[in-house]
Structures are given as structure tokens and as C-alpha cells.
Amino acid sequence: MAYHENLYLLVFLPLVLIFYQLVPARVRPYILLAFSCLFFLANSKWILIPIALTVLIWQCGVLMERVRKETEEKLPSLDKAGKKELKEKTEKTAKRILVFGILAILAVLFVSQYLHFTLENIAGLLSLGGIRLKIPSWSFFPIGISFYSLEAIGYLVDVYWKKIQADHNPFRLGLFILFFPQVMEGPIASYKDTAMQLWQGESLYIDRISSGLFRILLGLFKKMMVADRLARVVTCVYDNYNHMYGIMVILGAVAYTIQLYMEFSGSIDVVIGSAEMLGIRLPENFRQPFMAQNAADFWRRWHISLGTWFRTYLFYAVSMSKSVKNVNKKLRKKYGKYASMVGTSAMALLPVWLATGLWHGPSWTYIFYGFYYFAILLAETALMPYIDKLEERLHISAKTPWYAALNMMRTWVVIFTGELFFRAKSMHQGLTLFSHLFTGSFFPKRGVWDILTDQRAILLEKADYLAILFGIVVILIIDICREKELGLKEKILQGPVLIRWSVFYLLIAAILIFGAYGAGFQAVELIYAGF
Amino acid sequence: MEKLLEILEEIDDSIDYENETALIDDHLLNSFAIISLISEIEEEFDVEISASEMTVENFNSAEAIWNLIQSKLED
Numbered sequence: 001m002a003y004h005e006n007l008y009l010l011v012f013l014p015l016v017l018i019f020y021q022l023v024p025a026r027v028r029p030y031i032l033l034a035f036s037c038l039f040f041l042a043n044s045k046w047i048l049i050p051i052a053l054t055v056l057i058w059q060c061g062v063l064m065e066r067v068r069k070e071t072e073e074k075l076p077s078l079d080k081a082g083k084k085e086l087k088e089k090t091e092k093t094a095k096r097i098l099v100f101g102i103l104a105i106l107a108v109l110f111v112s113q114y115l116h117f118t119l120e121n122i123a124g125l126l127s128l129g130g131i132r133l134k135i136p137s138w139s140f141f142p143i144g145i146s147f148y149s150l151e152a153i154g155y156l157v158d159v160y161w162k163k164i165q166a167d168h169n170p171f172r173l174g175l176f177i178l179f180f181p182q183v184m185e186g187p188i189a190s191y192k193d194t195a196m197q198l199w200q201g202e203s204l205y206i207d208r209i210s211s212g213l214f215r216i217l218l219g220l221f222k223k224m225m226v227a228d229r230l231a232r233v234v235t236c237v238y239d240n241y242n243h244m245y246g247i248m249v250i251l252g253a254v255a256y257t258i259q260l261y262m263e264f265s266g267s268i269d270v271v272i273g274s275a276e277m278l279g280i281r282l283p284e285n286f287r288q289p290f291m292a293q294n295a296a297d298f299w300r301r302w303h304i305s306l307g308t309w310f311r312t313y314l315f316y317a318v319s320m321s322k323s324v325k326n327v328n329k330k331l332r333k334k335y336g337k338y339a340s341m342v343g344t345s346a347m348a349l350l351p352v353w354l355a356t357g358l359w360h361g362p363s364w365t366y367i368f369y370g371f372y373y374f375a376i377l378l379a380e381t382a383l384m385p386y387i388d389k390l391e392e393r394l395h396i397s398a399k400t401p402w403y404a405a406l407n408m409m410r411t412w413v414v415i416f417t418g419e420l421f422f423r424a425k426s427m428h429q430g431l432t433l434f435s436h437l438f439t440g441s442f443f444p445k446r447g448v449w450d451i452l453t454d455q456r457a458i459l460l461e462k463a464d465y466l467a468i469l470f471g472i473v474v475i476l477i478i479d480i481c482r483e484k485e486l487g488l489k490e491k492i493l494q495g496p497v498l499i500r501w502s503v504f505y506l507l508i509a510a511i512l513i514f515g516a517y518g519a520g521f522q523a524v525e526l527i528y529a530g531f
Numbered sequence: 532m533e534k535l536l537e538i539l540e541e542i543d544d545s546i547d548y549e550n551e552t553a554l555i556d557d558h559l560l561n562s563f564a565i566i567s568l569i570s571e572i573e574e575e576f577d578v579e580i581s582a583s584e585m586t587v588e589n590f591n592s593a594e595a596i597w598n599l600i601q602s603k604l605e606d
Contacts, residue, residue: 160583161582161583162583163583163586296561297558300558300561311562312585315562316562316582316585317582319566320569320580320581320582320585321582325570325573328570329570329574332570337567340570341563341566341567344566344570345563345566348566381563384563
């Protein structure tokens, strides 16, 4: 039961809303938890995994708090040296609990996501020495594990860092981990973001329901109007990767990037809209990513919750660690500020991007994707002072329109190239496609349009491309309004009833009439639900 | 406070630090700038800032950063 399916939109979500509203406020969180378990079970049989994770973080959190509390009680009876010693000992114990919790979560994540990949690669290496190993295949994939594992780790670290108090209520923690709109595709929330909101059991309000509905319709529009159609162009390019013209590779990479944006941000619209109906504000996951001025800016706008998580719990943890700080100091003394900045950035960025790549799944293409952004971001950091000087000399700034447009387009090239490899099934496929840009014919003899409308290959007609174009233009206008903070959604929702309902009906009509359905179209699965 | 403003100016002199209250929220200082800032602060004020203190609230304004330094000095 994915978020764009009728079963979710027309049966599951309305049922949740009805039951939620009918019961008393204190029972509402339990209704959400029960429906969340049901949603999980409809997608995966491994519900014991998120339940076990919940019990684990609940106990680890409570334990950390207990040892600290016991220490607080003992402190008044000790002298200064004794106090210091006991405090250090307690923090060590708390750290041990934290490390145990994190390792346990990572172990489950490793077994479900990476064990098979690791064994396969070991078998591959051994086969070079003539040893043949047969790796059995198995299926152990609790849906959404990559998302809620990060939430669980974030919770433990926050308790350890004393940013939050340990939660003594396992059901509240369970709802934080399993909340049905988020469990499959994020956004990855922190405990502070959602846990208390989810437990409040606020009544439903018509304003929130209509605002949530608007968001859901927008998400469906993105997926059905644009993403599902573009999926065909992308599939054709990647399935025939051995015989592709350069121009088709570029079109494939651009089409995939737009497909991924429309689909992932569309799903997140449905997710945030569903939560909004229940009066719950989830963190945003996208902020007009294609208007980014550089790769670093892109990652502050694309899959924001993942970037925020890695920045908070890995980037800062590494860059603020004693060993990195020491190296930083030495570099600074010996080579100056610039070298220490580049050195620290390299040391902190490497684990972040290796982890970001691997987080997407067990594949060399994802690892490559991580290293690709590591290299680009490090280059951006290293070049920053020089670019600043150049801008000063040329009397231009990031606000100069032509220069901003140039930076935006330069960033597009970086994004499209990254996504070209991200979509590839193997490094061989990615590299073969990339090589077509420089070898063989760039343009086909029979014309690009002929290939795009070839009924044997892509199965899209002229009308489909018009629908794609229309969808992109609508989303582009909405994104520009958001970037300029014009409050388009608020104006529509708070405006005259006639306008509000006209927009609703237009969106519904567009999805029903122009959405990618019918015999030729098969349901396209959500890409990020596989992570 | 003057010392801190000097450090901040050196990192990016286009920001009005005395009045700006959304250094992080508005992405005026990115994570690399924050790391440079911290190493400067640690050297200048002889304090140690940990990863747990890397919150938006602690770095959104010069005043908040100053308060963080003060709380460290008092420890």
C-alpha cells in the first residue's frame, strides 16, 4: 500500500481520520499507532524489527537517564575531585549505552541491507583466487528501515547530548518511529520535531484538512502527470544503454532527475499533507532544489531531512572530535587557515558522503554517487576563496542575475551527472552511458523526436510530452512562488471559496484526465520506498 | 564581543552581525564557515565547544554565539 495508491488515499487515510476523530483525545495517539502498525504490515511482514528498535531505544534512553540521575543524587556528598571523577565515570557509562544502542541498530540495518552485498563481493574476490562460494539469496527487508534507523539513532544521540529527556513511554516512542505517513519515505524527523505533536491527539479542523488535501493533490499531480510518463523515457535509455546516442543519454539523465524530483517530492507532499490533516507538522524535505547556486546549496534543498541528519550527527560529530580538532590545529600552525579549513572539510566530508552513498543501498553506484559529491563539495570548499576574489575583481555577486543563472545551470550539470550514475543498475551501465557522451554518434540519424515518440520503444505520444511539459510548467511556477515567498498556497486556501474549490477541482481533473493511467501504463513503484 | 565580531567579519564581511538573528536559519553561515568559526573561537577564548552544542539556537546570532562562549568561560 504505497502513498499514491487508491487503497491508501480512498480507504486507509479516510478511515484513520474517521476513527481518530471519533475517539477521545487521549486514545487518539493509540489509534495512530494501531493504524501505523497496520500500514507497516500491509507493506512488510517484519514489524518486529521497528518494534524491537523502539524497545531498544526506549531502554537505552531510560538507562542513560537513570545513571545520570543516580550520579546527581550522590554528588552533594562528594568533594571536588570525587565529583569530577564520578561525573566522568557516569558519562563514560552513558557513552557505552549510546554506543551499544547505535551498534545494535546498525547491526540490524547491516543484516537487512548490506550483508548480502558484502558476502557477494567477498565471494567475487575469492573467486579470483579460484575459490568458489555460493551465496544463498534471502529476503529480509523491513520497509523503511533506512529511515527509522536514523530517527532511532538521532533519538539516542539527543538523549546522550542532553538535548532532550529520555522518553519513558514506549508507545510514544513507537509512534515516533512507526508513524504511517513517514515510515516508508521519511522525512527523517528528530524526536523534538514530531514525538510530542503526535501524542497530543488534537482534534481535526477543516482548514488543516483542506490544506493537507491540497498538498496531497499536488503530490499526486507531480507523480501521475510527470514522473510516471518520464519513467518510460528513462527505462528506454537505461535498458538499451549499450546502443545509446549521446543526446539520448543527456535526455535520459535529465528525464530521470526530473522524474526523481517529481516522484520523491510528490510522495513527500502526500506524506506531509496526510500528517497535516491530522494536525501534525512534519519537516520539509525539498526547497526548490533546481534553483541551487552550487552543489552545497543543492544539498540544503534536496532531501533536506537526510542532509540535516548527516550534518548534525556525523559531520559535526567528526569535525568536532578531538582527533580532527588536533589535526586542524597542526595544519593551521604549519600551513595556515586555508589548509586547515580544506583539511578539516575533507576529513568531515568523507565519512558523511560515504555514508550518504551507502545509505541509499548496497550498490557500487551509490558508493560512487557519495564519492562524486564528496569530490565536488570539497572542490567547492577549496575554490571558494578564489571564486570570492574573482567575483570581487569582476564586480559581480551571487545576486547578479546573469551570474546567478549561470551558477544555477552549472549546478544542473553537476546534478544531472550525479543522477546518471545514481539510476544505473551497475557501474558498468553508468560508465557505458557516460562514455556515449564522448564516443560514437551524438545525434541519431532519424531525429531525436522520432525516437522519443517511437511506439515500440518509449510508448509515449505527442500528447504525453505536452502533459509532461504542462506539469513541469505548473510545478515550476509553484516553485518560483515558493522561492520568492509569495504564499501562493495560503492565498488560494484563504481566498474566496470559488477560487479554492476551482483549484481543487482543476487538480483532481488534471490527475484523473491527464494522469498516466490506462492499459499502456503500469503502476510505477516509489523509488525511495526501496531504500 | 568585539573580538567575536572581528572573527565573524573575517569569515564573511557582508553580514550585519549586530542585527542579524538568522545566521543559520537563512543559511548565511554554512557548516564550513561554522567549523572555521569554532576553531577561531576555541583558539581566541581558550574554550572547547562540543558537537552537542552545534544547535541552530547557539549560532543564529552573534549574541547567541557570545552567550555560548560566556557559558563556557563560566564553567
